[in-house]
Amino acid sequence: MSANPQWDVSKALAVARLFYLLCGARDACVAPFLTLYLRQLGLAAPWVGVLMGTKHLIASTWAPVCSFLAKNYQKRQLLLTGSLLGSAVAGLLLTLVSPLDKDMVYHYCNSNKSLAVTGVALQMMLPVSTAPNHSARVTSFTRFKQELSSGFPVRLKGDSWNSVFETTGPALPLLHVDSELETPSIKGNLSLAEKTGAQDNSLALSLEGEHWIFLLSMMVVLFWELLSAPLGPATADSLYEYLDFVDATDCYRRLWVWRLLGASIAVSTVPVLVGQLDCFLTEDTPRAVVYFYVYTLLSILALPISFAIPIPNSKRREPSHKAIKTLSLIGSDCFLVLLAVTVFLTGAAVANVENFLFWQMQDKGSSDLSMGLSVTLSLMGEILLHPFKAKMLKNLSSLGTLGLGLGCLSGQLLYYALLWNWWAIFPAQVFGAISNGALWWAVDALVEDLVIPGTERSLSVMLRGLFYGNGASLGSFVGGFVVLHYSLAVLYKTYCVVLSLWLVLFMAIQSKLPQQRKINYSKILAMDTADGSDSEEGAERDWLIKAMRDEYLTGRAENKY
Numbered sequence: 001m002s003a004n005p006q007w008d009v010s011k012a013l014a015v016a017r018l019f020y021l022l023c024g025a026r027d028a029c030v031a032p033f034l035t036l037y038l039r040q041l042g043l044a045a046p047w048v049g050v051l052m053g054t055k056h057l058i059a060s061t062w063a064p065v066c067s068f069l070a071k072n073y074q075k076r077q078l079l080l081t082g083s084l085l086g087s088a089v090a091g092l093l094l095t096l097v098s099p100l101d102k103d104m105v106y107h108y109c110n111s112n113k114s115l116a117v118t119g120v121a122l123q124m125m126l127p128v129s130t131a132p133n134h135s136a137r138v139t140s141f142t143r144f145k146q147e148l149s150s151g152f153p154v155r156l157k158g159d160s161w162n163s164v165f166e167t168t169g170p171a172l173p174l175l176h177v178d179s180e181l182e183t184p185s186i187k188g189n190l191s192l193a194e195k196t197g198a199q200d201n202s203l204a205l206s207l208e209g210e211h212w213i214f215l216l217s218m219m220v221v222l223f224w225e226l227l228s229a230p231l232g233p234a235t236a237d238s239l240y241e242y243l244d245f246v247d248a249t250d251c252y253r254r255l256w257v258w259r260l261l262g263a264s265i266a267v268s269t270v271p272v273l274v275g276q277l278d279c280f281l282t283e284d285t286p287r288a289v290v291y292f293y294v295y296t297l298l299s300i301l302a303l304p305i306s307f308a309i310p311i312p313n314s315k316r317r318e319p320s321h322k323a324i325k326t327l328s329l330i331g332s333d334c335f336l337v338l339l340a341v342t343v344f345l346t347g348a349a350v351a352n353v354e355n356f357l358f359w360q361m362q363d364k365g366s367s368d369l370s371m372g373l374s375v376t377l378s379l380m381g382e383i384l385l386h387p388f389k390a391k392m393l394k395n396l397s398s399l400g401t402l403g404l405g406l407g408c409l410s411g412q413l414l415y416y417a418l419l420w421n422w423w424a425i426f427p428a429q430v431f432g433a434i435s436n437g438a439l440w441w442a443v444d445a446l447v448e449d450l451v452i453p454g455t456e457r458s459l460s461v462m463l464r465g466l467f468y469g470n471g472a473s474l475g476s477f478v479g480g481f482v483v484l485h486y487s488l489a490v491l492y493k494t495y496c497v498v499l500s501l502w503l504v505l506f507m508a509i510q511s512k513l514p515q516q517r518k519i520n521y522s523k524i525l526a527m528d529t530a531d532g533s534d535s536e537e538g539a540e541r542d543w544l545i546k547a548m549r550d551e552y553l554t555g556r557a558e559n560k561y
Contacts, residue, residue, distance in 0.1 A: 009243070009246055009248055009251070012239075012242060012243070012309075012310045013248075013251055013255075015305060015308045015309055015310075016239050016255055016258075016309065017255065017258045018258075018305055019235070019302060019305045019306065019309060020255050020256075020258040020259040020262065021258045021259070021261060021262040022262060022298055022301055022302040022305065023231070023232075023235075023259060023262070023302060024258065024259035024260060024261065024262030024263040024266070025262035025263060025265060025266035025298055026266070026294075026295050026298035026299055026302065027263065028262070028263035028264075028266040028267040028375070029266050029267075029270050029291050029292075029294045029295045029298065030091065030291050030292060030295045031354075032267055032354070032358065032371065032372070032375055033271075033288065033291050033358070033368065033371075034052075035048050035052065035354075035355050035356065035358065035359065036108075036288065036358050036359070036362065036368075037094070037286075037288045037289075037291070038051060038217060039108070039359060039362075040099055040104065040105050040108055040286055040288060041097055041098075041099050041100060041213050041217065042099055042100025042101055042104060042209070042210055042213055043210065043213060043214060043217065044210070044480075044484065045356065045359075045479075045480040045481075045483040045484050046480040046481050046483075046484050047210070047214045047217075047480070048355065048480055049355065049476045049477055049478070049479050049480020049481065049483075050214075050218075050476075050477060050480065051214075051217060051218060051221050052351065052354075052355050052476040053351075053472075053473045053474070053475075053476035053477040054218065054221065054222065054225075054473070055221055055225050055476075056347075056351060056469050056470075056472040056473035056476060057469070057470065057473040058222065058225040058226060058229055059225060059229040059465075059469055060465050060466055060468075060469025060470050060472075060473065061466075061469075062225075062226060062229055062230070063229040063230045063232065063233045063465070064233060064323070064461075064465055064466075066079060066229070066230035066233070066234070067079075067230055067233035067234045067237055070230070070234055071234075071237060074313060076234055076237075076238055076311045077306075077307070077311055079230055079231075079234050080231065080234055080235065080306045080309065081303065081306060081307075082227070083227055083228060083230050083231040083234070084231065084299050084300075084302055084303045084306060085299075085303065086227030086228070087224060087227045087228035087231070087299060088295070088296040088299035088300060089296075090220065090223050090224035090227050090228070091224060091292045091295050091296055091299075092292055092293075092296055093220045093223070093224070094217065094220045094221070094224070094292060095285065095289040095292050095293075097213060097216050097217060097220070098284045099284070099286060100209050100210055100213055102280070102284075105279060105280070105286045106279055108362060109279035109286070109287070233461075233465075235306075235309065238309060238310065238311045238312065239252055239255065239309065239310070240252050240457065241312045242310040242311075242312050245312060257383055257386065260379045260382060260383055261379075261383065263375075263379055264375070264376040264379040264380050264383075265376075266294075266298075267372040267375045267376055267379075268369070268372040268373050268375070268376040269372075270290070270291060270294050270372070271367070271368035271369040271371070271372040272369055273290060273294075274287055274288065274290045274291065274368055275367060275368060275369055277290065322458060323462070326455070326458050326459055326462045327462070329451065329455070329459065330459070330462070333450065334509075334513055335446075335450065335510060335513055336450065336459075338506055338509060338510060339443060339446060339447075339463070340463060340467045341502070342402070342406070342443075342502065342506060343443065343463045343464075343467045343468050343471065344467045344468070344470065344471035345471060345498065345499060345502055346406070346409065346439065346468065346471065346499075347467070347468035347469065347470070347471025347472040347475065348471040348472060348474055348475025348478075348479075348495070349409060349413060349475065349495040349498075349499060350409075350436070350472065350475075351471070351472035351473075351475040351476045351479070352475050352476065352479040352491055352492070352495065353412075353413070353416065353492075355476055355479060355480075356479065356483060356488055356491070357416060357425075358371050359488070360416070360419060360488055361374075361419075361422045361425060364419070364421055364422040365421075365422055366422030366423075366425075370422060370423070373426075374425050374426060374429045375429075377426060377429040377430065377432075378429040378430075378432030378433065378436070379432075381429070381430055381431075381432060381433030381437075382432065382433040382436060382437035384433070385433040385434070385437055385438065386437070389438075389441050392438060392441070393441065393442065393445050398442045398445040398446045398449065399442070399446070399507075399510070401438050401439075401441065401442035401445075402439060402442035402443065402446065403503060403506075403507060404434060404438060405434055405435055405436075405438045405439025405440075405442060406435075406439065406499055406502070406503045406506075407500075407503060408431045408434040408435040408438075408439075409435035409436075409439070409499060410495075410496045410499040410500045410503070411431065411496075412428050412431055412432070412435055413492045413493070413495050413496040413499070414492070414493065414496040415428045416428065416492045417488075417489040417490075417491075417492035417493045417496065418489070440464075443460075443463065444456075444460055447459050447460050447463070479491055482494070
């Protein structure tokens, strides 16, 4: 790469900040509310878990491959443009999928009103007679009413596996009972086998409709994620290489603040607009599609800014085995293996919080605005905590900060499992700055201390992408079925116990490992340049002598014990 005198670092940073602001806002318009929308379409928890797990799997595997190919073939600008345009269109495709049951949409749109209407409807449609043949129908309606009020399936003993996903298909059984009330003479002539067959047919049609919605949603989510996932890695690689060439990587490390700022603004403002609308914009279009419309609008606004992002033209191709070397580096260091497992488990736990926490809040009467404010509180806490990052890592050490982050995440999960009202979520969200922000700061600091300078970014990207993403994918796949067969509280308590046990095991194992702290000479040189001068005492202030002395003393201490 040759130097270009026309490069303007200040302009590049301004463009990057604006782009990250818009991208953070557009992602926050959809990502937190996507599982709520899938729930309104009529999908049960296992289907939602499979969809979100597939989404995380594509993001962790497909995005790095696209970024690698775009860099080697110098097609980054084309990738950025195609990703923004394609994701803007693909996001709208999901709005074309009609909900399985409008009553369910009304219920989630206005739970109190929906429950009142549903109760009246059930009283009008249930037969007054107490004939023995009606007991099974009363039981089925009681079950449906429990599902409608809780949002999670209530399984009875003897249910077949085909009824596992029968959580949002009550329309056909209701029509069946209504027709029986209108034709009582025919009802008396129906045999038990005919009645059972009619009920089985209605349930089969309902289950078939849910399967059809799942397949449509899966195709849209696959197409959408294939287009949108490469945007983040391609942008990050371009900006990092540009700023690294002009020795401004410290500025790159502060760009994440703008993404969080955009996300915190969008996630709490778009629900205000959605809350002012009717439950349905058209006959078959719920108001939640506004999230996707705003997502598309912000994608279009970010498109012209993407052309101003500095993209260095590197003639040197990146070796294709770089990822394999990074994996071998992790496998050769026991502490890095422990760190990778920690990141994997964290991804699995956080993914289930992102997938189902809003379901829990919705069942307890929360609005979309309250959910958005809870996310904003966590994001703003992380931004406000960032100025204390260096002091926290220094006073607690990187390992102490990592333990604090895992402990806070475990405490949050236990708190979510015991959540008694939707407004009780806000105190727990304050600790999101530690369970997310401080945890990743500790991971990055440990990586910088352990690896050779120049390889820390590839290792950090591997941990965030492959291990965290695959953990989120597996956690989503498993979490949906745990919610179905047990409950959301059981899921959160399980992850709380797993993370707590892993924290104890992690600290016990790492204390037995040899402390092989590598000297990061570039970091020491930067520190010396900031506070050193020629007038200071020579040998005592020399950075190389200090580094060698510290390493010697550390080696003596290890040999002593």
